[in-house]
Amino acid sequence: MSRFRKLSHTIWHCQYHIVWVPKYRHRILTGNVGHEVGNCIRVFSQQKEIEIVEMNIQPDHIHLLAMIPPKVSVSDYCGMVKGRSAIRVFNKFKELKQRPYWGNHFWTEGYCVDTVGLDSEMIRKYVKYQETQERRMEQRSLF
Structure with a gap:
């Protein structure tokens, strides 16, 4: 099986390692x-036909290895995932928005x-x- 993917006029293999952190690098990404x-990252990625090869959520940062088709810019993808996940997290966990440092x-x-x-692979x-x-x-x- 080829490592390349196909679109209507493109053959591609665009894999990216992306890392981002919560504001002030607070250790909030637990539980x-x-x-x-x-869940937000998986759902929003699936909507844009982006394959998550590997994902690791640490308390203070996220590592993501993703196959992003050339029709989607990495910048647009990161903006969409970060923006929409922030909205969902603040709506679901209203107490977070009450903290003065989040805004x-x-x-x-x-x-x-x-x-x-x-x-x-490495x-x-x-x-x-x-x-x-x-x-x-x-x-x-x-120790």
Whole structure:
């Protein structure tokens, strides 16, 4: 099976590693909030025909490895996912909006994006096992 995908006039393989964080990097993406954010990302990605290869939600950031077709810009995708997920999270968890540091913003303004070439398997493993590595580092720092 070819790694390339097809559109009506395009053959493509556009894979991106995207990372973004909540405002002030608060460790808020746990429990129900983290679960809701993950659901939002899956639903909104599916609507734009974007395949999530790997996703890891840490308490203070999100790693996403996604196949984004060339008809969708990475900037538009990130803006859509961050904006719509913020609206849903604030509507579902109204107590978050009451905190003085949130205002009307759940995410920071920017994001980090990297194109994935032939080393996609290495990046996929990195995203998948990021949580394990972070736990090890936290345990080491306790001693």
